[in-house]
Amino acid sequence: MHVAPILDISGLKTVFRIGGRPVAAVQDLNLTIAPGETLALVGESGSGKSVTSLSVMGLLPRGVGQVAEGTILFRGKTGLTQDLTKLDAEGLRQIRGNDIAMVFQEPMTSLNPVYTIGEQIAEPMRIHLGRSHKDAAAAAIKLLADVGIPDPERRARQYPHELSGGMRQRATIAMALACDPVLLIADEPTTALDVTIQAQILDLLQKLQAERGMGILFVTHNLGVVAEIADRVAVMYAGRIVETGTVAEVFAHPRHPYTIGLMRSIPKLGEATALKRQGTPLPTIAGSVPSLIQLPNGCSFAPRCPYAIDACWADVPPLYDTGTGQRSRCIRWQEV
Numbered sequence: 001m002h003v004a005p006i007l008d009i010s011g012l013k014t015v016f017r018i019g020g021r022p023v024a025a026v027q028d029l030n031l032t033i034a035p036g037e038t039l040a041l042v043g044e045s046g047s048g049k050s051v052t053s054l055s056v057m058g059l060l061p062r063g064v065g066q067v068a069e070g071t072i073l074f075r076g077k078t079g080l081t082q083d084l085t086k087l088d089a090e091g092l093r094q095i096r097g098n099d100i101a102m103v104f105q106e107p108m109t110s111l112n113p114v115y116t117i118g119e120q121i122a123e124p125m126r127i128h129l130g131r132s133h134k135d136a137a138a139a140a141i142k143l144l145a146d147v148g149i150p151d152p153e154r155r156a157r158q159y160p161h162e163l164s165g166g167m168r169q170r171a172t173i174a175m176a177l178a179c180d181p182v183l184l185i186a187d188e189p190t191t192a193l194d195v196t197i198q199a200q201i202l203d204l205l206q207k208l209q210a211e212r213g214m215g216i217l218f219v220t221h222n223l224g225v226v227a228e229i230a231d232r233v234a235v236m237y238a239g240r241i242v243e244t245g246t247v248a249e250v251f252a253h254p255r256h257p258y259t260i261g262l263m264r265s266i267p268k269l270g271e272a273t274a275l276k277r278q279g280t281p282l283p284t285i286a287g288s289v290p291s292l293i294q295l296p297n298g299c300s301f302a303p304r305c306p307y308a309i310d311a312c313w314a315d316v317p318p319l320y321d322t323g324t325g326q327r328s329r330c331i332r333w334q335e336v
């Protein structure tokens with residue numbers, strides 16, 4: 001059975017003006033998310049993960065960053081498909097917090113310190129769904145219970161600073177779910193939390209997704225988190241997707257040297273602590289992400305790649321279909 005995607009990004013190019021000249025932070029980007037599916041975007045810092053999610057939400061910094069090419073087709077609650085790149089500010093406001101909701105790394109960026117938790121969860125339901133104060137307040141308490149916050153009536157009356165970091169992130173998830181979104185965009189939602197709480201939040205997101213059937217675009221630099229939460233993964237490097245496929249396939253046989261490097265740098269259970277104790281640094285990929293202002297000709301990863309040959313420096317490789325739906329932007333994918 002083929003289910004039409006809720007999100008279908010095609011040929012996306014997002015540019016920033018840096019020192020007067022346009023620099024592509026994301027380019028040649030295609031991706032889809034089906035209802036109820038989780039797609040993880042993974043890559044090192046600066047690879048373009050957040051810029052991709054900000055492009056979808058229409059939250060690029062005004063006058064600085066903009067979508068220069070491509071379409072972002074999104075099918076909302078009404079079943080109507082719209083190109084988000086064509087919507088004006090008002091059209092995007094109607095979708096954000098309603099059909100598309102967001103959770104960020106730092107809960108305090110979504111929470112307002114001067115309003116109670118309950119008021120903030122109720123607000124989107126009043127704005128987007130036209131629910132009354134009383135009705136929305138009751139629904140907010142129910143949502144706090146749904147995200148596993150004990151004593152939700154009391155918590156609803158508290159202010160953000162009265163909650164722990166983990167509880168605050170649960171509250172922002174409750175706020176994101178208030179209008180029953182079709183798509184949840186989560187940008188490093190567990191990165192600021194300690195590992196135990198991190199695991200609890202990932203479990204919570206999976207449980208809520210199973211109950212509600214929303215699609216999730218999950219941004220993370222952590223492949224361990226990808227393995228835990230995602231159905232499919234898109235690995236980004238210097239603004240482009242370099243490998244994509246189901247988590248099972250990509251983890252079983254990565255077909256891009258960058259993915260292999262990322263996988264080697266995930267510490268095995270207990271290894272991180274052992275290495276730290278010995279004073280040995282954790283393994284990382286040698287070299288650093290190239291400057292977007294002067295990307296090499298050809299493959300962006302070639303300068304760091306153990307497989308690089310002369311041909312790699314000639315042209316940007318296309319995404320080769322390796323069969324079974326996996327794709328790799330490496331001319332040597334059969335050998336890696």
Ligand SMILES: Nc1ncnc2c1ncn2[C@@H]1O[C@H](COP(=O)(O)OP(=O)(O)OP(=O)(O)O)[C@@H](O)[C@H]1O
Pocket residue numbers: 016017018025043044045046047048049050051052061064065221292
């Ligand atoms: N406000 C901005 N002004 C100028 N350039 C920007 C801005 N935001 C992002 N960029 C450019 O886009 C690139 C990609 O940024 P992005 O935030 O998408 O990285 P990321 O993959 O989310 O990394 P991280 O893991 O650090 O969050 C940056 O390296 C930078 O060159």
Ligand code: NI
Pocket residue numbers: 049050051187
């Ligand atoms: Ni980011």
